[in-house]
Amino acid sequence: MSRQMTGAEMVVQALKDQGVDTIFGYPGGAVLPIYDAIFQQNDIRHILVRHEQAAVHMAEGYARSTGKPGCVLVTSGPGATNAVTGLTDALMDSIPLVVFSGQVPTFMIGTDGFQEADTVGITRPCTKHNWLVKDADKLAEVIHQAFHVATSGRPGPVLIDLPKDVQFATGTYTGPKQARTENYQPKVKGDIEAITRLVELMETAARPIFYTGGGVINSGPAASQLMCELVDATGFPITSTLMGLGAYPASGKNWLGMLGMHGLYEANLAMHDCDLMINLGARFDDRITGRVSDFSPKSTKVHVDIDASSINKIVRVDLPIIGDVGHVLEDVLKVWKARGRKVNKEGLAKWWGRIEEWKKVRCLAYAGSETVIKPQYALERLEALTKGRDRYITTEVGQHQMWAAQFLHFDAPNRWMTSGGLGTMGYGFPASIGVQIAHPDALVINVAGEASWLMNMQEMGTCSQFRVPVKQFILNNERLGMVRQWQDLLHGGRYSQSWSESLPDFTKLAEAFGWKGIVCSDPKDLDDAIMEMLEHDGPVLFDCLVEKHENCFPMIPSGKPHNEMLLSADAEAFSSGAALV
Amino acid sequence: MAALNIKKGATSHSAYDLRDTHSDVESSHTLAVIVDNEAGVLARVIGLFSGRGYNIDSLTVAEIDHKGHRSRITIVTRGTMAVVEQIKAQLGRIVPVHAVIDLTTEAQPVERELALFKVQGTGEKRVEALRLADIFRANVVDSTLESFVFEVTGTPEKIDAFAELMRPLGLVDVARTGVAALSRGI
Numbered sequence A: 001m002s003r004q005m006t007g008a009e010m011v012v013q014a015l016k017d018q019g020v021d022t023i024f025g026y027p028g029g030a031v032l033p034i035y036d037a038i039f040q041q042n043d044i045r046h047i048l049v050r051h052e053q054a055a056v057h058m059a060e061g062y063a064r065s066t067g068k069p070g071c072v073l074v075t076s077g078p079g080a081t082n083a084v085t086g087l088t089d090a091l092m093d094s095i096p097l098v099v100f101s102g103q104v105p106t107f108m109i110g111t112d113g114f115q116e117a118d119t120v121g122i123t124r125p126c127t128k129h130n131w132l133v134k135d136a137d138k139l140a141e142v143i144h145q146a147f148h149v150a151t152s153g154r155p156g157p158v159l160i161d162l163p164k165d166v167q168f169a170t171g172t173y174t175g176p177k178q179a180r181t182e183n184y185q186p187k188v189k190g191d192i193e194a195i196t197r198l199v200e201l202m203e204t205a206a207r208p209i210f211y212t213g214g215g216v217i218n219s220g221p222a223a224s225q226l227m228c229e230l231v232d233a234t235g236f237p238i239t240s241t242l243m244g245l246g247a248y249p250a251s252g253k254n255w256l257g258m259l260g261m262h263g264l265y266e267a268n269l270a271m272h273d274c275d276l277m278i279n280l281g282a283r284f285d286d287r288i289t290g291r292v293s294d295f296s297p298k299s300t301k302v303h304v305d306i307d308a309s310s311i312n313k314i315v316r317v318d319l320p321i322i323g324d325v326g327h328v329l330e331d332v333l334k335v336w337k338a339r340g341r342k343v344n345k346e347g348l349a350k351w352w353g354r355i356e357e358w359k360k361v362r363c364l365a366y367a368g369s370e371t372v373i374k375p376q377y378a379l380e381r382l383e384a385l386t387k388g389r390d391r392y393i394t395t396e397v398g399q400h401q402m403w404a405a406q407f408l409h410f411d412a413p414n415r416w417m418t419s420g421g422l423g424t425m426g427y428g429f430p431a432s433i434g435v436q437i438a439h440p441d442a443l444v445i446n447v448a449g450e451a452s453w454l455m456n457m458q459e460m461g462t463c464s465q466f467r468v469p470v471k472q473f474i475l476n477n478e479r480l481g482m483v484r485q486w487q488d489l490l491h492g493g494r495y496s497q498s499w500s501e502s503l504p505d506f507t508k509l510a511e512a513f514g515w516k517g518i519v520c521s522d523p524k525d526l527d528d529a530i531m532e533m534l535e536h537d538g539p540v541l542f543d544c545l546v547e548k549h550e551n552c553f554p555m556i557p558s559g560k561p562h563n564e565m566l567l568s569a570d571a572e573a574f575s576s577g578a579a580l581v
Numbered sequence B: 001m002a003a004l005n006i007k008k009g010a011t012s013h014s015a016y017d018l019r020d021t022h023s024d025v026e027s028s029h030t031l032a033v034i035v036d037n038e039a040g041v042l043a044r045v046i047g048l049f050s051g052r053g054y055n056i057d058s059l060t061v062a063e064i065d066h067k068g069h070r071s072r073i074t075i076v077t078r079g080t081m082a083v084v085e086q087i088k089a090q091l092g093r094i095v096p097v098h099a100v101i102d103l104t105t106e107a108q109p110v111e112r113e114l115a116l117f118k119v120q121g122t123g124e125k126r127v128e129a130l131r132l133a134d135i136f137r138a139n140v141v142d143s144t145l146e147s148f149v150f151e152v153t154g155t156p157e158k159i160d161a162f163a164e165l166m167r168p169l170g171l172v173d174v175a176r177t178g179v180a181a182l183s184r185g186i
């Protein structure tokens, strides 16, 4: 299929041919031809945002909850620079995005023209790849290649910078099948010898653990399914990073809960004491490892990752397997079954015995209250009252995010969207909009902190305009809670700039945008208030006034090993001076 | 409670896996990176080194296949085995990079650099400069009554040595190309 059309028409045609139904964007001078092409068709829905950063986070929410790439359209200069935080966020968390930015006409590039920015230069380190297209005849192929790169191998954001004259110019359109993609074909099958070696290790290990991450979810639903099969068949315990929650069901019998800085006691101690660590699609982030030199000192480490650069980057592993988690798991299962489904039963029984002891510590225990809503309690009630529903959760960044990861439970992948690698305050609200647009009938809740939520609150208008019924559940502690917590534990309680001053009246704010506003401060009213939120057929801003001085535990202070975790009871005794990271 | 006993190299065909990547010893590595000759590709490679804090001792780049639009970037870098492995993996991740070859690990590569030296002087010093240039098989590519420009090719060490000798003899300017390298044999 090849036809003559303008560059702007090609953008729309290529999106259709790639199966895109929604694009998040904001117009400006340098993308007017594309907006004109969008105006003249009905296949692709354009969601008009209120800030380009939010457009990118919406596309992330859309992508992560569907497994399809998210698409964004922004203008040149400020439109593109506003997208940078979102691109960096997507790069850190391996989210596939295709972002189109307008650019000044080719003959003006380099002249400091109006709204000119070196967009490919600025976004080079925060995209998986980017292109400046100067020739309309090459545009269609570049767009198709962009989708291929964004979604193949380790997924990530890509950007196409489109000078205005190229959008006006006529060229030949070619379809996705004609695009050359053979130059970029990451290896998906793991080395079968290495896989066999892994099975041998699994057969004899006395204290094995699966340590899983976002890569399992990125690999697709089949990978999660295969992983559950393997975990249940072997009887090995499993823990996951923040990014991997839901790949193995939280209701599953082998689930230890999340690991890491605010992970569960049993998960972190099991990681510390295991003799075989099987890392599936996780990357030994510093929020997971704590002090690297003391990280799981007694274990043989196996690392399955599609990105060769993740291997031996932080932690040296004994057995690397480069490949797609889903493909590798398929082979692991085959080999393990063919060799007689062996495990070290005796060792495992003892291992579970130790884990059960650790569980008795009840590391998530907190002091309840009759008079003030504890944030943990609010989440326990939210969990109880939404159980069994078709539910998607996004979060902002801070204490509420960690509590949400601890107290909400996910039984399926793609149901939990949070900013892990970059930790971007302002992510959750727009991400929830993106999720809701992809799943119009589902229950979509953003668990937010009041400070984070304000960072992209302008998107209330987007929700009203497109009738997006997202629920914004704000755990309002009137504090930059996570900052306050570090100051409390590590900076002598000097709370420098870590409170939320001059907050709006959230219910009036809701009203101003035609939303429903709910405020709740008494634990006795909480259930009714949550039900009121769930029953409302439209966007809700829920101002949940919670305990202001609650700290989030367990906590591994940064730079400490897993077995020096703080529980709430130890916290008072702890004081160690400032942390470096 | 010892770690499970795992045979080193049991699952790989590469000799690299037999070496301890954890050694703290830094060494110099010459990498050949074959890339699509497209806009921005050099910026991607350099940005990787600056962004992740790796060293570049020398870098050269030129198109080597006009029809195929392929360029060869030769980078001399320095680091522990683990860092060099990480550099190679990171380079391999760049979309327009086709191959990353660690010439130092595969074999002692042939390495050559070209340099131009401007030496100013008269009388005894001028004669001495010319005599030494002859020993180093340097060509005189420009001369005035008070200056020479010498062209020297050789290993970086040879060029360093020549520079040292020229310094007291009136060296005023140096231009070096950086290292070009190929593996030995076939």
Ligand SMILES: Cc1ncc(C[n+]2csc(CCOP(=O)(O)OP(=O)(O)O)c2C)c(N)n1
Pocket (backbone or CB within 6 Å): A396, A397, A398, A399, A400, A401, A423, A424, A425, A426, A448, A449, A450, A451, A452, A453, A475, A477, A479, A480, A481, A482, A483
């Ligand atoms: C854009 C951005 N700026 C600063 C930070 C640093 N930071 C991490 S958590 C936090 C406080 C968040 O406060 P809030 O949203 O109210 O959540 P809480 O911790 O109170 O639950 C800050 C400032 C960040 N993660 N992102």
Ligand SMILES: [Mg+2]
Pocket (backbone or CB within 6 Å): A398, A449, A450, A451, A475, A476, A477, A478, A479, A480, A481
């Ligand atoms: Mg707060």
